[in-house]
Amino acid sequence: MAINKIQMYKTQLESMRQSLTNESDSNKSNHVSQPIADRFNLFLNKITEAHPEAAEFLPPPITTSRHHKIMAISDATYLDLGLLLDDTIKVLSEIERHA
Numbered sequence: 001m002a003i004n005k006i007q008m009y010k011t012q013l014e015s016m017r018q019s020l021t022n023e024s025d026s027n028k029s030n031h032v033s034q035p036i037a038d039r040f041n042l043f044l045n046k047i048t049e050a051h052p053e054a055a056e057f058l059p060p061p062i063t064t065s066r067h068h069k070i071m072a073i074s075d076a077t078y079l080d081l082g083l084l085l086d087d088t089i090k091v092l093s094e095i096e097r098h099a
Contacts, residue, residue: 005050006099009043010092016040017085020078028079037062037074040084047088051095059087 016036020028032040041061048055062076062084076084 005046006092006095009047010089010096013043013085013089013092017082017089020082020085023078028082029077031068031071031073032062032076032078032081034064034069034072034074036081037064037076040081043088047092047095054091054095057091057094059084 016039044058044061047058062074062081064074068075
């Protein structure tokens with residue numbers, strides 16, 4: 001049985017999204033750690049590699065300014081990450097629907 005990569009990416013992103021749902025509102029204003037930002041950006045790269053036609057519909061990668069890099073955090077907050085995850089999950093759903 002072949003693994004459906006898009007479904008697996010979607011499942012992993014949904015898991016990240018669920019973890020954010022369990023966070024308090026005050027924590028959502030904190031900046032995303034660099035490892036989590038890197039993980040999200042890796043998903044974007046994998047999705048773009050698998051479906052280059054979807055690249056224009058995906059959200060931009062999470063950036064890290066030099067100031068934040070010193071603190072090992074990204075420019076995005078966890079609230080921002082939640083929105084980016086929602087957008088990415090919706091794009092993956094559309095890819096699945098048209099596959």
